[in-house]
Amino acid sequence: xxxxxxxxxxTAYGTAGISVIRVSGNDAIIKxxxxxxxxxxxxxxxxTVHYGFxxxxxxNHIDEVMVTVLRAPRSFTTEDMVEIATHGGILVTEKxxxxxxxxGIRLAKPGEYTERAFIHGRIDLAESEAVMDxxxxxxxxxxxxxxxALRGETTKLINDLREELLAIIAQIEVNxxxxxxxxxxxxxxxxxxxxxxxxxxxxxxxxxESVKGRLVREGVETVIIGKPNVGKSSLLNxxxxxxxxxxxxxxxxxxxxxxxxxxxxxITLNLIDTAGIRDSSDYVEMIGVKRSKEAIKKxxxxxxxxxxxETLSKEDERLIELTKDKRRIIVGNKKDLGIKxxxxxxxxxxxxxxxxxxxxxxxILEELKLSEINxxxxxxxxxxxxxxxxxAKEALNKxxxxxxxxxxxxxxxxxxxxxxxxLGEITGDYYAExxxxxxxxxxxxxx
Numbered sequence: 001x002x003x004x005x006x007x008x009x010x011t012a013y014g015t016a017g018i019s020v021i022r023v024s025g026n027d028a029i030i031k032x033x034x035x036x037x038x039x040x041x042x043x044x045x046x047x048t049v050h051y052g053f054x055x056x057x058x059x060n061h062i063d064e065v066m067v068t069v070l071r072a073p074r075s076f077t078t079e080d081m082v083e084i085a086t087h088g089g090i091l092v093t094e095k096x097x098x099x100x101x102x103x104g105i106r107l108a109k110p111g112e113y114t115e116r117a118f119i120h121g122r123i124d125l126a127e128s129e130a131v132m133d134x135x136x137x138x139x140x141x142x143x144x145x146x147x148x149a150l151r152g153e154t155t156k157l158i159n160d161l162r163e164e165l166l167a168i169i170a171q172i173e174v175n176x177x178x179x180x181x182x183x184x185x186x187x188x189x190x191x192x193x194x195x196x197x198x199x200x201x202x203x204x205x206x207x208x209e210s211v212k213g214r215l216v217r218e219g220v221e222t223v224i225i226g227k228p229n230v231g232k233s234s235l236l237n238x239x240x241x242x243x244x245x246x247x248x249x250x251x252x253x254x255x256x257x258x259x260x261x262x263x264x265x266x267i268t269l270n271l272i273d274t275a276g277i278r279d280s281s282d283y284v285e286m287i288g289v290k291r292s293k294e295a296i297k298k299x300x301x302x303x304x305x306x307x308x309x310e311t312l313s314k315e316d317e318r319l320i321e322l323t324k325d326k327r328r329i330i331v332g333n334k335k336d337l338g339i340k341x342x343x344x345x346x347x348x349x350x351x352x353x354x355x356x357x358x359x360x361x362x363x364i365l366e367e368l369k370l371s372e373i374n375x376x377x378x379x380x381x382x383x384x385x386x387x388x389x390x391x392a393k394e395a396l397n398k399x400x401x402x403x404x405x406x407x408x409x410x411x412x413x414x415x416x417x418x419x420x421x422x423l424g425e426i427t428g429d430y431y432a433e434x435x436x437x438x439x440x441x442x443x444x445x446x447x
Contacts, residue, residue, distance in 0.1 A: 003079070003116065005031060006108035007100045009093060016088035021097055023082040023105060024113060029069060031103040032082045036067060041082070046071035054084065054096050062099055063092050077116040118428065125428025126154045129382055133217065140266035141216045141370070145381045154380065158426050161202065165420040168195050172413045193403050196396055196416070203393045206380065210389070212370055213381030215300065219261065219268035220368060223295045225323070226305035227315040231333040234351040235305055236260065236273040239361075264361045267370050272299075293322075301327050301368060308332030308339045308348050329363055385426045395419040 005025025011018070023032055033041040037059075038052020049068045053061045063086045070081040086096045101107060111132075118128045130149035137143040148154070172192065224232045239262050258273040272295050296302060302323045306316050320330075320343075332341055332348040335356075339348055347363055349356035380386050399415035 003119075005105045006112055007097065007105045008108035008113075009097055010083075011088075013090070015090060018085050019088045019093040021084040021086065021093070021100060022108075022113065023084070023100060024075070024077045024079045024108075024116065025105070026080060027105070028080045028082045029071075031105055032067065032084070032100065034103055035099055036065075037061075038067070041067065041069055044069050046074055054086070054099055056099060057102070062095050063087055065096070073120075073122075076122070077113055078120040078122050079116065123150075124152075124155050126158065126382070126385065126426055127152060128428075129384070130154070133382060137217075138219060138261070138268045139216070139263045142268070142381070144266075145213055145216055149382070154382075154385065155427050157206070157380075158385075158423050161199075161206075162420055162423050162429075164199060164202075165416060165423070168192060168199070169413060169416055169420060172409055172416070192409070192412070193400065196400055196403075200393055200396050200400075203389055203396070206389055207386065207393070210380040210386050212368075214383065214386065215368060215370065216267060217381040218383075219270045220300050221272070221298055222269040222301045222303065222364075223272045223274060223299040224303045224305060225274050225296060225319060226307075227313065227319065230305045230307045231351055232273055232305050233258075235303070235331065235333065235360075236271060238351040238357045239264070239269075239271065265365045265370070267365065267368070269301075269364070296323065296326070299326060301329070301364065303329050303331060303364075305331045305333050306341060306343075306346075307334055308341050308346075309334045309337035311340050327367060329360070329367055331360065388422050388426050392419040392422040395422060 003025060005023065005027040007021060007023040010020045010022040029041050035054055036052050037055050039050045041050065044050060047068075047070060049066055051066055052064075054063050054065050056062055066085040068083040068085070070076075070083070072078055072080045075081040084096060084100070086093050114123075114128050114131050117123050118125060123131075127150055130146050134143060134146035134150060137146055224236055226232050236258065240260055260271045260273075262269050262271055274295055304319055304323055306312070330343055330346045332339065332343070332346045333351060335348040336350040336352065347360060349360060351357070380389065395415045395418040399412050399419075402412045402415060
């Protein structure tokens with residue numbers, strides 16, 4: 001397949017030590033050789049680096065550069081590639097790129113390098129998306145999951161599932177084409193139905209585990225709640241290890257939600273410190289309390305802070321009831337002032353003690369069941385992949401419903417085949433052109 005030669009700045013825009021301009025395509029080496037003063041790039045070996053200058057039309061030096069030559073198919077795109085390392089100024093980088101484009105090379109679209117790697121079969125669609133997941137990883141475990149997908153483990157998981165479905169489809173096809181070998185009705189009731197049920201159970205396992213992957217990748221929406229003056233802001237500051245929220249002895253200091261991110265054990269918490277929840281006639285405080293209650297509804301984890309040095313108040317009891325159906329950790333703060341409140345699974349701590357904060361961090365990972373995640377886990381973290389598995393499960397449930405009402409086996413097979421195709425959309429074995437364009441458009445330039 002002959003594609004236009006493309007170029008883009010692959011490093012972040014701004015002033016830096018160096019910038020890298022990536023060029024890919026059949027004419028990459030020839031065209032860059034026209035504007036490079038140094039060794040003849042058309043004659044050098046692959047995977048070699050060469051010193052020289054990029055020159056303008058009048059043969060004046062634009063910049064002193066190092067040029068790397070990568071010959072097909074041993075490159076990211078499997079095409080001939082040239083990477084030009086320039087000095088990292090904004091102006092000089094743009095002037096070098098402008099000179100590259102003057103040779104007839106086209107400016108690359110976002111994600112076009114990775115798209116070409118996919119088109120040429122170097123990586124599949126799941127691995128392509130893993131590239132972007134790796135770039136946008138917010139924490140260490142998200143990076144590990146992206147690397148896992150990039151190594152092909154997501155592809156292996158999906159291909160194994162598709163092979164199982166294909167075996168079911170093959171049984172049906174054989175019995176449709178050669179009905180004398182088996183009774184079709186018996187095949188449906190005795191063989192296919194339990195196999196579909198078993199397969200749906202496998203998809204449920206993947207989806208259950210993939211909830212963890214999504215939390216790792218996107219972060220956990222975590223809300224800190226409690227009545228005024230129980231130490232919510234002090235707890236936020238302790239987790240962040242900085243004085244982000246104002247802390248005073250005056251109740252109601254925090255009158256709106258404060259949002260911050262923190263990494264704990266390789267997991268990102270999207271922390272929200274809320275206004276103290278209590279009955280109030282103060283209009284501004286009432287707005288804050290309303291926002292706090294809305295944050296609780298959206299939260300994936302609630303940290304309910306109580307004052308352990310006091311007995312439970314009616315406001316405390318209301319908050320315990322309000323969050324009973326949420327995934328939560330109940331913190332008994334101010335233990336250094338004495339403990340008057342004890343509840344099952346309450347974690348007593350003082351925000352002044354570092355060891356207490358470490359115990360809270362571990363409790364958070366345990367509550368989320370994320371402390372045990374390691375590179376051996378084989379589950380999905382990409383939202384699109386999870387959605388495709390859910391759609392495949394829905395198709396198989398339709399197949400079961402069709403069996404229950406007595407539809408012919410060849411009609412049942414349509415939904416099973418649909419599930420097989422939906423799983424194939426994860427790896428790119430089945431895809432629509434507009435889907436591919438949309439996915440790679442989300443990438444940054446030069447990737």
